[in-house]
Every structure is written in structure tokens, then in C-alpha cells.
Amino acid sequence: MESKIAMDTLFHRYSRSILLSLSLLISPFIAAHSIDDAQALKVKGGQPIADDSQPWQVSLQDMGQHFCGGSLVAPQWVMTAAHCVEDYDNDPATLESLDIRVGVTDLSDTSQGAYAEAAAIFVPTWWEGEGDIALIKLKEPITDIPYLPPADERTMRESGYEGAMATVSGWGATDEESAGLPNVMHTVNVPIAPWYFCAMFNGENGDLSENEICAGYIDGGKDACYGDSGGPLIIKHRGRAVQAGIVSWGSGCGQPYKYGVYSRVASFSDWLRSTIKNNSD
Missing domain, CATH: 2.40.10.10 (Trypsin-like serine proteases)
Structure with a gap:
């Protein structure tokens, strides 16, 4: 694969x-x-x-560079692929390097959307080969951007x-x-x-x-x-x-x-x- x-x-x-x-x-x-x-x-x-027809769209970034997408599925939760976050763990130092932008269309426009920080990452222990999915819990909920059910x-x-x-x-x-x-x-x-x-x-x-x-x-x-x-x-x-x-x-x-x-x-x-x-x- x-x-x-x-x-x-x-x-x-x-x-x-x-x-x-x-x-x-x-x-x-x-x-x-x-x-x-x-x-x-x-x-x-x-x-x-x-x-802004896709307000729930998320950009996952590392050192300011986009590397994966995601979606806001609840005010405090982002859903993405497990392989996107497999190099991160729940150590605070590691999570600090993960930048999350929500509700943005043009990544070059720093005034668009909201910036969020990850509090924890959850991946099914059986994900590999069975489903590429992960949840990122945000430190604070985002209440002014619609989420995608x-x-x-x-x-x-x-x-x-x-x-x-x-x-x-x-x-x-x-x-x-x-x-x-x-x-x-x-x-x-x-x-x-x-x-x-x-x-x-x-x-x-x-x-x-x-x-x-x-x-x-x-x-x-x-x-x-x-x-x-x-x-x-x-x-x-x-x-x-x-x-x-x-x-x-x-x-x-x-x-x-x-x-x-x-x-x-x-x-x-x-x-x-x-x-x-x-x-x-």
C-alpha cells in the first residue's frame, strides 16, 4: 500500500x-x-x-507547512486520517509542533479562519489495515465555525x-x-x-x-x-x-x-x- x-x-x-x-x-x-x-x-x-462553502475544512501544518487535511466534526474535535498523525504522540512537546487552521480558504491569508492547538490525539488501536481514521481534540472549542457531521x-x-x-x-x-x-x-x-x-x-x-x-x-x-x-x-x-x-x-x-x-x-x-x-x- x-x-x-x-x-x-x-x-x-x-x-x-x-x-x-x-x-x-x-x-x-x-x-x-x-x-x-x-x-x-x-x-x-x-x-x-x-x-467559504467548506468552512469546516482543516489544514494540518508542521512548522507552518500544510501536510494534511481534516474536518471539524464537533466544536472541539477534528477528524483526519490516522497516517497523518502517526508521527505525533500525546506528549505536550510533540503536540506543540502540530498547527491547526480551521475555516480558511486561502492559506496565504493569515487573517482567515481560526488557529487551534491540539490537546490530544485518538487513533483506534486496530486502525492499520482496517481504517485510516483519527480524532484530534482541541484545547478550546471553536463555536463560530460550522462543523461537518x-x-x-x-x-x-x-x-x-x-x-x-x-x-x-x-x-x-x-x-x-x-x-x-x-x-x-x-x-x-x-x-x-x-x-x-x-x-x-x-x-x-x-x-x-x-x-x-x-x-x-x-x-x-x-x-x-x-x-x-x-x-x-x-x-x-x-x-x-x-x-x-x-x-x-x-x-x-x-x-x-x-x-x-x-x-x-x-x-x-x-x-x-x-x-x-x-x-x-
Whole structure:
């Protein structure tokens, strides 16, 4: 299994790798979710966000450099990928090096959003190979920025079905060959792919867990990329944004016949609820 890191912080932290190798498979799903427009195929990192439509988006930074994404899922809690924080522990000296920015669109604008500090990090002891998820408790709650509710099983049945459109966002590379990361958040829409497509054709990267979901186009072209790890995959449920996935792993960015792989948030509903309940002030 390959994971990608933000190019500007190579020696600091793991970041996103996204896309699972797939073989060419002809099906109604593929036909309905192919990109025929040549221009669309050029948009690997999506389009810059023009407003504050993703206020819950989090930038995790080390020494002022963005390396992973995350999301504010409760006033005092950030959800991200476990591999983003595996080099941190709960020693205060270590946590001090983790910078958290919430509610910001342009990272170069220091006046945007809120700055937060980590109080503790929680990762399931069984996460590796079973789900790439972590919670960061903040020292102080953020009450003036909306949070993004995690999807549960009922929500996924109703709105997170195969073929449903989802949105992924972050400050990751806009192209696989990009040497740097953008300051302005980008967003891209991708359909949720059938789980068995990934499970059947991911031999070179290891087995796909039932705690993971895939999203993207069979033609490639639109996807998360380096630096997007930990960020949210969002679906609409009854008119409200909810988080269905966490950018996790894969190979390359926007390549044909390869989907992005995300931790399936609903699979961790019990862990999320109990961790927040048992560790809240």
C-alpha cells in the first residue's frame, strides 16, 4: 500500500495517496460516470473554491507547512486520517509542533479562519489495515465555525449509495507532477464507485477493507492528490452536507481505471461517538 506526502513537506509528515489500481471493466456504471470532455480530463486537482462553502475544512501544518487535511466534526474535535498523525504522540512537546487552521480558504491569508492547538490525539488501536481514521481534540472549542457531521449507516444507505456524487476538497497538488501545493483550497466532484470494483482489482495494493470506500471516474482526470490526505469526502443528505469518507490512499492522481480510496466514516460511528463522549470536558 502506497501513501503520498505533501511535496513541500517531504521530510515532515505522511500525506495523501489516493487511487486504487483497477482493470478495464465495461458496465452501466462506467458508462454513466465516464468523462468524455477532454478539458475535464485536465482538471486533476479540481477547481479553486471561490467562497467559504467548506468552512469546516482543516489544514494540518508542521512548522507552518500544510501536510494534511481534516474536518471539524464537533466544536472541539477534528477528524483526519490516522497516517497523518502517526508521527505525533500525546506528549505536550510533540503536540506543540502540530498547527491547526480551521475555516480558511486561502492559506496565504493569515487573517482567515481560526488557529487551534491540539490537546490530544485518538487513533483506534486496530486502525492499520482496517481504517485510516483519527480524532484530534482541541484545547478550546471553536463555536463560530460550522462543523461537518459524520455520516452514519442510515445516511449511507439513503445518500451514500454507489453512483451518488460526492465532493472532495483540500490544498493538495492539482497535478501528479506538481512540485508544490496551492494556497487556495480546491474542490472536485466525483461519484462513489462500486466497492466490489476496487475489491476485485486492487491486488497490487493489498486487500480493500469493508471499512473503505472508493470514488472517482473510470477515465480518471478528477481526484484528490498529494497533500489532500485526511480531508473530507462529502455527500448531500436531505439537503445537508455530511462526511462519508476520509482521503486515505492509492497510487497516482487521476489516472484512468483507478479510483480514490477513502476511509468509510460510517464504519466508525460507534468509535467516534464513544471517543468524543468519553473524552469531552
